[in-house]
Amino acid sequence: MRAPPVESKTLGMHLLHMPNSNKFSLRESIALLTRTPATLNALLRGLPDVWTHSNEGKDTWSAFDIVGHLNVAERTDWMPRVRTILDHGETRAFEPFDRLAQKKESEGKSLEQLLDDFARLRSENLAALQALNLQSADLARRGKHPALGPVTLSELLATWAVHDLTHLHQVSRVMAHQYRDAVGPWSGFLGVLKCSGHSAP
Amino acid sequence: MRAPPVESKTLGMHLLHMPNSNKFSLRESIALLTRTPATLNALLRGLPDVWTHSNEGKDTWSAFDIVGHLNVAERTDWMPRVRTILDHGETRAFEPFDRLAQKKESEGKSLEQLLDDFARLRSENLAALQALNLQSADLARRGKHPALGPVTLSELLATWAVHDLTHLHQVSRVMAHQYRDAVGPWSGFLGVLKCSGHSAP
Numbered sequence: 001m002r003a004p005p006v007e008s009k010t011l012g013m014h015l016l017h018m019p020n021s022n023k024f025s026l027r028e029s030i031a032l033l034t035r036t037p038a039t040l041n042a043l044l045r046g047l048p049d050v051w052t053h054s055n056e057g058k059d060t061w062s063a064f065d066i067v068g069h070l071n072v073a074e075r076t077d078w079m080p081r082v083r084t085i086l087d088h089g090e091t092r093a094f095e096p097f098d099r100l101a102q103k104k105e106s107e108g109k110s111l112e113q114l115l116d117d118f119a120r121l122r123s124e125n126l127a128a129l130q131a132l133n134l135q136s137a138d139l140a141r142r143g144k145h146p147a148l149g150p151v152t153l154s155e156l157l158a159t160w161a162v163h164d165l166t167h168l169h170q171v172s173r174v175m176a177h178q179y180r181d182a183v184g185p186w187s188g189f190l191g192v193l194k195c196s197g198h199s200a201p
Numbered sequence: 202m203r204a205p206p207v208e209s210k211t212l213g214m215h216l217l218h219m220p221n222s223n224k225f226s227l228r229e230s231i232a233l234l235t236r237t238p239a240t241l242n243a244l245l246r247g248l249p250d251v252w253t254h255s256n257e258g259k260d261t262w263s264a265f266d267i268v269g270h271l272n273v274a275e276r277t278d279w280m281p282r283v284r285t286i287l288d289h290g291e292t293r294a295f296e297p298f299d300r301l302a303q304k305k306e307s308e309g310k311s312l313e314q315l316l317d318d319f320a321r322l323r324s325e326n327l328a329a330l331q332a333l334n335l336q337s338a339d340l341a342r343r344g345k346h347p348a349l350g351p352v353t354l355s356e357l358l359a360t361w362a363v364h365d366l367t368h369l370h371q372v373s374r375v376m377a378h379q380y381r382d383a384v385g386p387w388s389g390f391l392g393v394l395k396c397s398g399h400s401a402p
Contacts, residue, residue, distance in 0.1 A: 022379045023383065024380070028252065031247075035243055035244055038243035042243045043240040047233065048228070048229045148386040152385065154383065155384055158387075162384050162387075162391050162393065162394070169377070170393075173370055175366050176366040178223045179359045179363050182223065182225040182356065182359035183356055185349040186349065186360040186363075188349075189360075191370070193363070193367075
C-alpha cells in the first residue's frame with residue numbers, strides 16, 4: 001500500500017501533478033506566439049501611465065520596460081539562436097542574452113512605438129521561422145547554451161512561447177501592485193498580490 | 202546610522218518597497234476594466250485546446266474555466282455589490298459570491314461564446330457604472346462584506362480591476378504549465394513556472 005501523497009498548501013495543489021506530459025508542437029507554439037503582440041496591445045495601448053510606467057520598486061520593471069525587453073529578445077535572441085543551432089549545432093554556443101538592453105533600446109520611444117515594433121518584429125520572425133519548414137528531425141537538433149549547456153531546437157522554441165507567458169504573468173503582477181493598498185481588505189483574496197516574482201520575471 | 206535593509210532573494214526585491222502609495226482613481230480603473238475583454242480575446246480566441254482547455258491538475262482551472270468565472274462575477278458580483286452599497290450601506294451584507302458557479306454557467310458553451318459574453322457583460326456593466334456619475338463622497342461610502350466586514354466602494358471598484366489582473370496572471374501561469382517539460386533546462390529561468398498560485402488565483 002502506497003503512502004498518500006504529501007499535500008502542501010504552500011506549494012499549491014497543482015505541483016503534485018507535475019511534470020506535465022504535453023509535448024512540444026510547432027503549430028501550437030506558433031499559434032501562441034502569433035497572439036502575444038495583439039494581447040499586449042489590447043491590454044496596454046492608451047492605458048494611463050500609472051499602469052504602464054510604474055514598477056514594483058527599485059531595479060524592477062514596468063510594463064513599458066517589459067515590452068522593450070520582448071523587443072530586444074525578438075532582435076537578438078530567438079531567431080538568431082535558431083539559426084545558430086541549424087548552422088553550427090553544438091559547436092558554437094549562443095551569444096549571451098543581455099537582459100538589461102531594453103533600457104538603451106527603448107530610450108526616447110513611447111509605449112505605442114514599442115508595441116508597434118513588437119508586432120512588426122514578431123511577425124517578421126514568425127515568417128522567417130515558417131520559411132525554414134522545420135521537420136521532426138530538425139526539432140531534435142542540439143545547440144549549446146552558454147550557461148545551460150546542451151539544449152534542443154524544440155526546447156528553444158517552447159521557451160520562446162513560455163517566455164511570452166512569463167512576461168504576461170509579470171505585467172499583470174506589476175500592474176496589480178499599483179493597487180495593492182487601494183483594494184483594502186480584499187488583498188488576501190487576490191493571488192496576484194501574493195506573487196513575489198520567484199526571483200525571475 | 203541606519204542598518205541596511207534586509208534583502209531576501211526568496212521574497213523578491215519589490216516586496217521591500219510596499220506598501221505602494223497609488224490611490225484609487227475611477228478613471229484609471231475604468232481604463233483597465235475596459236481593456237480586459239479585448240485582451241483575453243486576443244490571447245485566447247482560436248488558440249489550440251491544449252492552451253485553453255488544459256488546467257494545472259485536479260480541481261484547478263483552465264483558461265476556459267477562468268473566462269466563465271469572470272462572466273459569473275460580471276453577472277452576480279461587481280455591479281450588484283455597488284448597488285448594495287449605494288442602496289443599503291452597511292445595513293445589508295453582500296450576497297456571498299459562488300467561486301464555482303462557472304461550471305454550470307459555462308456548460309455547453311464554446312470559449313468563443315464565453316469571450317463574446319464577457320465583452321457584452323463588461324460593456325453593459327461599465328455603462329451602468331458610468332451612469333451612476335459617482336463623486337468622491339460616494340467612493341468613500343461603506344458596505345459590508347460577508348467575510349471581510351466593512352469595505353468602501355472605492356475598495357470594491359479597485360478589487361474589480363485587480364481581479365481582472367489576478368486572472369490574467371492565472372491564465373498565463375496555467376498556459377505556461379502545459380509546456381513545463383517542453384522547455385527543458387530553461388525552466389529555471391522562467392518565473393511563471395515557479396509560481397504556485399499562492400493558494401488563490
